[in-house]
Amino acid sequence: MRYNPGDSLLKHGVDAMDSETRSAEGVKGRKRLALLYSLLIVISVLFLCKVISFPVAFMLVVGRSMEPTYRVGDLVIGVATYLRGFSVGDVVVWCRDFWRTACVVHRVVRVSGEYVVTQGDANPGPDTPVLSSAVSYVVVAHVPAYVWLPLVVLAVGSTGYFSYRESGKRLSVQPGLVAIALVATYIVINAAILGFTYIDNSPPFYYTPRVELLSAHLDPVKMVYVVEINTTEYSFVEAVCKLLGEIPAAVVGVANGSITRLSIHIPAEFFSYLWNRTSARGVSFLPSPPVAVQESFSISCSVVFDKATLSGNYIAAFSWREPVVKSFNDTLIIENVNPVPLVLRIELFSKARGSTVFAREYRVERFSTLAIDFSNVAPAPGDYDARVYYTFLGVVRGQGARIVIK
Incomplete structure (x- = not known):
């Protein structure tokens, strides 16, 4: 075989061009990987932002009490309350602990002084009042699970694919694959431990003392309306009552253990007033005597205890009877x-x-x-x-x- 210098030169040029092409593709692939890595890192950091009180944070919903507004798996985006205030009707994030790992996403239903009362859209009653300082974020947007989850899966899968192709080795574990596994594991752990924001469906954890109405009846002979209340946590102080919402009535309150007995005295003039009022209205039909005609009036009371005030309305009923x-x-x-x-x-x-x-x-x-x-x-x-x-x-x-x- 004859040696041809031209063939050697041509082969050398082709090899050089292939090397440059592979080098350009490698740079492009590495840039693509770097972009995907950056995207995954940003997503991970945004999940972690709630813990470090970052201005913007991502959180996942795992409860059902905000349905249909937010559903399980939805991604909510919050802005820190030190950048944006909140008012009644806003959806906020408030947390029970310092590290903000146990948080609640509910809607504000009342703001009173330093306290905020929230309630889930699907919950029958409000949550425990919390300090305004406990409210960390105001929800400004949300992404349904069927939108964000496929995108994250696509990003992780693309990162793995391009890292695998870039390595050029199919039988050995490359550093790029290790990085992908670490990032994916971090996202899962962070989402499970730090990123989740649960919806609180449990009853309020504070204890509410009970006030039980035992009895309420009118004694027309003694001209007194008697109310008996069972209070296990409160001590009776005083009571103020009015007839028909405007006529003051004398009240004597006696506490015997946990039972408070209120004796509301009805003036004789008040019964005369009711008699004259009913007489002026007239009675459409009266059968043969003796007959009885029902009469009633309202009593409103404000009962003051050492720790609370109880407001109640009672209906006193009796009958006018012929002699x-x-x-x-x-x-x-x-x-x-x-x-x-x-x-x-x-x-x-x-x-x-x-x-x-x-x-x-x-x-x-x-x-x-x-x-x-x-x-x-x-x-x-x-x-x-x-x-x-x-x-x-x-x-x-x-x-x-x-x-x-x-």
Whole structure:
């Protein structure tokens, strides 16, 4: 074979060109890898930013109490509260611990002084009030899991692929693959331990003392409304009550152990006011006597304890009743079972004469009985009719009873 110097020179040029091409592709591949590495590092740092109170942080949602706004696996992006304030309606991130590893993403429902009250959109009640200083981030955007998760998987997979291709070795583990494994492991661990922001579905962890209403009833005879309250954590101080929301009422409070008894005294004038009010309104229909008409009024109380104030509204109910008219031989008995006095006109009618032989007005006090002995006023023995007339709630009514004079 003859040696041709030209062939050697050509071969050398082709080899040089191949080397330059491979070198250019290697530089391009390394730049691509560097870009992917930088992207993964930035994502990892953004997950870690919540811990170091960075101005912007990524957090993952693992609870369901903010549905449908945020769902499990969604990525939320928060801006630190020292850069942007918050108000009612904003979604914020507040944390229980110093390192911000146990945090809550909920919506602000009330801001009162130094405290903030939040609530999950799907939760039936608010969370425990927290200090405003505990609120670390305001959520400004979120990315659904079905969007961000494929992108991260694509970035990690691309990094592994280009690192593997760049190494040119398929049977040995290259430093690039080790770096990919380390970065991916860091993302998983960081997301699982530091990045997750859980949605708090548990009840408030603070203890709320209970105040239990044992009984509430009206005693029209004693003209007092009695309220009994069971309080295990509070000590009674005083109570202020009003009738119909505006008329002051005297209150006597007595504490016996954990039970507080309130005696709300109802003035006699108040019952007269109710009587006149109902009389002015009128009663559409009254059956034959005796009848009862339901009456009610409201009582509002503010009960002051050593650690709290209890506000309550109560409804006191009773009935207006027509007087009970009955007789026993020559005696007429009339019972007034109302908390107001009644004015009666009593007539004694003689059947033998066919005329009225006695007529007089009487005032029967509240919850009292009137007894009239007709033996001294009847002109002669015989049968008589006692007729009792009165005005009941604006309606003139009457009852009768048989009187026998021996």
